[in-house]
Amino acid sequence: xxxxxxxIYTDNPEEEFAVSGHRACQGCAEILAVxxxxxxxxxxxxxxxxxxxxxxxxxxxxxxxxxxxxIHVAFENAAAVASGIEGALKILMEKNKIPREDIRxxxxxxxxxxxxxxxxxxxxxxxxxxxFTYICLDNEAYMNTGIQRSSATPYGASTTTxxxxxxxxxxATWKKDMPKIAVAHNIPYVATACPSxxxxxxxxxxxxxxxxxxxxxHILSVCPTGWRIPTDLAIEYGKLAVRTGVFPxxxxxxxxxxxxxxxxxxxxxxxxxxxxxxxxxxxxDQIAKxxxxxxxxxxxxxxxCELK
Amino acid sequence: xxxxxxxxxxASIAAKLARVEAIAAYPITPQTHIVEHLAExxxxxxxxxxxxxxxxxxxxxxxxxxxxxxxARTFTSTSAQGLELMHEIxxxxxxxxxxxxxxxxxRALSSPLxxxxxxxxxxxxxxTGWIMxxxxxxxxxxxxxxxxxxxxxxxxxLLPVMVNLDGFSLSHVxxxxxxxxxxxxxxxLPPYSPLYTLHPNKPVTMGAYAMPELxxxxxxxxEMAIINSKEIIKNVMDEFGKQFGRQYKPVxxxxxxxxxxxxxALGSIGENIKTAIDELKGEGKNAGLVQLRLFRPFPSExxxxxxxxxxxxxxxxxxxxxxxxxxxxxxxxxxxMCTNSLLMHMENYIVGLGGRDVLPESFIDIFNGTxxxxxxxxxxxxxxxxxxxxx
Ligand SMILES: Cc1ncc(C[n+]2csc(CCOP(=O)(O)OP(=O)(O)O)c2C)c(N)n1
Ligand code: SF4
Numbered sequence: 221x222x223x224x225x226x227x228i229y230t231d232n233p234e235e236e237f238a239v240s241g242h243r244a245c246q247g248c249a250e251i252l253a254v255x256x257x258x259x260x261x262x263x264x265x266x267x268x269x270x271x272x273x274x275x276x277x278x279x280x281x282x283x284x285x286x287x288x289x290x291i292h293v294a295f296e297n298a299a300a301v302a303s304g305i306e307g308a309l310k311i312l313m314e315k316n317k318i319p320r321e322d323i324r325x326x327x328x329x330x331x332x333x334x335x336x337x338x339x340x341x342x343x344x345x346x347x348x349x350x351x352f353t354y355i356c357l358d359n360e361a362y363m364n365t366g367i368q369r370s371s372a373t374p375y376g377a378s379t380t381t382x383x384x385x386x387x388x389x390x391x392a393t394w395k396k397d398m399p400k401i402a403v404a405h406n407i408p409y410v411a412t413a414c415p416s417x418x419x420x421x422x423x424x425x426x427x428x429x430x431x432x433x434x435x436x437x438h439i440l441s442v443c444p445t446g447w448r449i450p451t452d453l454a455i456e457y458g459k460l461a462v463r464t465g466v467f468p469x470x471x472x473x474x475x476x477x478x479x480x481x482x483x484x485x486x487x488x489x490x491x492x493x494x495x496x497x498x499x500x501x502x503x504x505d506q507i508a509k510x511x512x513x514x515x516x517x518x519x520x521x522x523x524x525c526e527l528k
Numbered sequence: 529x530x531x532x533x534x535x536x537x538x539a540s541i542a543a544k545l546a547r548v549e550a551i552a553a554y555p556i557t558p559q560t561h562i563v564e565h566l567a568e569x570x571x572x573x574x575x576x577x578x579x580x581x582x583x584x585x586x587x588x589x590x591x592x593x594x595x596x597x598x599x600a601r602t603f604t605s606t607s608a609q610g611l612e613l614m615h616e617i618x619x620x621x622x623x624x625x626x627x628x629x630x631x632x633x634x635r636a637l638s639s640p641l642x643x644x645x646x647x648x649x650x651x652x653x654x655x656t657g658w659i660m661x662x663x664x665x666x667x668x669x670x671x672x673x674x675x676x677x678x679x680x681x682x683x684x685x686l687l688p689v690m691v692n693l694d695g696f697s698l699s700h701v702x703x704x705x706x707x708x709x710x711x712x713x714x715x716x717l718p719p720y721s722p723l724y725t726l727h728p729n730k731p732v733t734m735g736a737y738a739m740p741e742l743x744x745x746x747x748x749x750x751e752m753a754i755i756n757s758k759e760i761i762k763n764v765m766d767e768f769g770k771q772f773g774r775q776y777k778p779v780x781x782x783x784x785x786x787x788x789x790x791x792x793a794l795g796s797i798g799e800n801i802k803t804a805i806d807e808l809k810g811e812g813k814n815a816g817l818v819q820l821r822l823f824r825p826f827p828s829e830x831x832x833x834x835x836x837x838x839x840x841x842x843x844x845x846x847x848x849x850x851x852x853x854x855x856x857x858x859x860x861x862x863x864x865m866c867t868n869s870l871l872m873h874m875e876n877y878i879v880g881l882g883g884r885d886v887l888p889e890s891f892i893d894i895f896n897g898t899x900x901x902x903x904x905x906x907x908x909x910x911x912x913x914x915x916x917x918x919x
Contacts, residue, residue, distance in 0.1 A: 266598075266728070279735075279737060281737065281738045281739070282736075284733035284736060289727055290733045292735035293594070294616060294617060294620060297587060300586070300587035300588075301591065301593055301594035303582065303591045304590065304591030304596075305594040307552075308602075311549050312549070312599060340587075341584075344583030348582075
């Protein structure tokens, strides 16, 4: 429903599964993304989490932020642990040891736990067709260990292991296209999302939950701490990432690409880059190079959507 | 009734008799026959289990953690590089108290690449918090796998258990083995009833992190669990003996009563040592053998009571100590002796690395004090002898 530019979501579930008291930084969009996504997954969910910010801020013994069954085993294996849980649920239900119910297993990891060290376990789990949802919380670096670069860190960004200097621009390679890698596994549902667009996120979580097989959600989660921005601007920068075409919102249902929110005409990426401390060192030429790449990628995505 | 059967096949049948519900495994020689045969058993509907064909051993152990946490009786098997790839998760499985059972088919580690048997793999994983059993023959492999689930799932234990068997020299031989009936195993091993599981009906948080104020206490509690498991392991072995007629002990002895000289060894090499002991006996010489069935928790008391009045102890190991003064088993036994203020003449021999044959003659040479050694390491830094090194 739309009212004077305000969207009202009528069936917004009130129940919380990530409750207050955790220690995420002020303005963290990662915890916001998890909280919103879990509302839609609902009570019948088992959560597996990789090592990273979300695990560390939520479970110092003997406390917990999670009102769902939750397990953390290690950094690189959330998808493998989820495979074991999904398999066990299946056999225990078959043997009538536990009641037959629709329980969704959800594995959550950061961009490091997904696109770097956890890529093999994720690929294995997607390929084996386990009925589970994998969520990558992409804050574009290893934030938990102190803002080191990952393969999802954007070109030109400064991190503690990709610092700019006389001989360095900062992160020297382009961001790995994780959603495309997920799509290549021919799974039923892949989507990108961002908590700055909560209703788009809700509808994608719903589809991911219903998928008959593995589903993959790639959620851009702004990290004020690592991006060097004021803590009240996480939502704003998420929006700018979408409006500039840096992080397009789309979904891929059974191989079919669809842009779910068209920001055209795209805003210049300068608006996104300026104000972020991690890009402070970039000059106009370098920004122009990034602009060229973003425009090209956006056109590529559009052409994938037109192919019917 | 005994039946000629390959030990690996018997191991997979033991897992089936234990009614395992989840298997996550990745193939590696010489463990392959176990996981292949289990896959067949599941494919033929002879066992209601989920079989997860993971993409690596790291994921195998991770998936085992997931299925065990969900409440399924869980089994896996590996060797060598596979065990080391699991290494990180081995600690987590024991720290999170998952009663997973793993058949570890012991094999040499790279490099150089060797697919053949020795104990390099398990010795590199010996302090991962797993209960460790060692088998001498195929019958023991079957019996230990069945006992392992009883031990692991005991509410007083709740720890993962590794059943070690030697690659090829045990895994690939055909032996007469008595396979117990399903009815007997069911009587001995009740269905797994887990304490906590991952289920929306009763949400729990597993695998939280500990601040410095709590880590020591958590680790101490885990240590007490493995130390206290020894009594439970003994009870399980006794009960198994009563029901199946085959009695096991954490420390087994052969001809030790009359001997001043004893060998201490792990695994299938015990059979060759027994042959040497029998030959020596024929010459009127007395030697004994002490076999450790249980390696973790280390059966210090039982070992001490056998060794305390011996004059010479020869510790036989199948792993290169890599810069250490002695092999790992020797270090552990000598620390038991020191703790009990007893110093005795102890010798350390490294044999059978990477599948090298070890014949009974070597043990006769050791007994006679004529076992050869070739090595350039200065003697004051090294107290072990490597048997059979060519120049
Ligand atoms: C095997 C292993 N290597 C390294 C680490 C250290 N480590 C813990 S979390 C982390 C980075 C997490 O980054 P990411 O997955 O992007 O999540 P974020 O914290 O940014 O949300 C690293 C490197 C580890 N726990 N395990
Ligand atoms: S470092 Fe970033 S991702 Fe981590 S809790 Fe803080 S704001 Fe969130």
